[in-house]
Structures are given as structure tokens and as C-alpha cells.
Amino acid sequence: MVDDDDIDIQRLQFSNSTNVDTSITITGLNDSSCYIFGVRAYTDNGYGEWTVIANETLELPPLPSLNSTSASTLIYVIVSVTVISIFILLLIPVIIAVVMVIKMRLKAKDKVIITDNKPEKSK
Numbered sequence: 001m002v003d004d005d006d007i008d009i010q011r012l013q014f015s016n017s018t019n020v021d022t023s024i025t026i027t028g029l030n031d032s033s034c035y036i037f038g039v040r041a042y043t044d045n046g047y048g049e050w051t052v053i054a055n056e057t058l059e060l061p062p063l064p065s066l067n068s069t070s071a072s073t074l075i076y077v078i079v080s081v082t083v084i085s086i087f088i089l090l091l092i093p094v095i096i097a098v099v100m101v102i103k104m105r106l107k108a109k110d111k112v113i114i115t116d117n118k119p120e121k122s123k
Helices: 068-116
Strands: 034-039 051-056
Antiparallel strands (some): 034 051
16 A cells, blocks of 8 residues: 655646657656656547556666676686686596506516516426
């Protein structure tokens, strides 16, 4: 329910003699306020019935400003993440190759040790 004590009644009268412009922009409204607009036509026959339009303004949070410092920081972050991702993707095959080479050398070394320890056959 609206508290009538705090209502500020203002009347603005706009006249439009043609039907071309069917809208109007009202500026200077306050955040978190309720506005009630009444619209009626005036013709040669006199005034028409009122049409009431109620609207509430909302308090929107301020938009964060994207200054040049934060924009350049964002670019640095994107480039850094991209470079690190590419580095990791290139490093994984190298690590796999090194591990495989080490395993192959250990297997080859084990084969040499096993063949060297076989007893000799007598002739």
C-alpha cells in the first residue's frame, strides 16, 4: 500500500496535435521510486477517459568501468593462459618420449646382464 504522506504530485501536460509521435521520454526520475502516469486524449469532443500507467524505477548497481589498465590486464591473463596451455600440451609428449627411452634402455641393460651371467658350456 502506498503511503500518501510522501507523495509528490506534479503535473506535466504535453500536447500532441498529430498522431505521428506516440511516445515521450521522461527524464530525471529517481531510483527506487514509484511513478504513476495518467494519459488521456483530447479531441474536438473534449477529454477522454484517463488511462493510468504505474511504473517503478529500480536501483541498478553501477556498471564496472573497464579502463585501459584492466583491459590490458585481461589481455595479459588471456595470453598467459594460452601460452602455458600450449607449453603443457607440447611438454606432455616430450615427457612420454623420455620415459619410454629410459624404459627401453633399462630393458636392454637387463638383457645384457642376463646374457653375461649365463654359465659357459664345456667343450
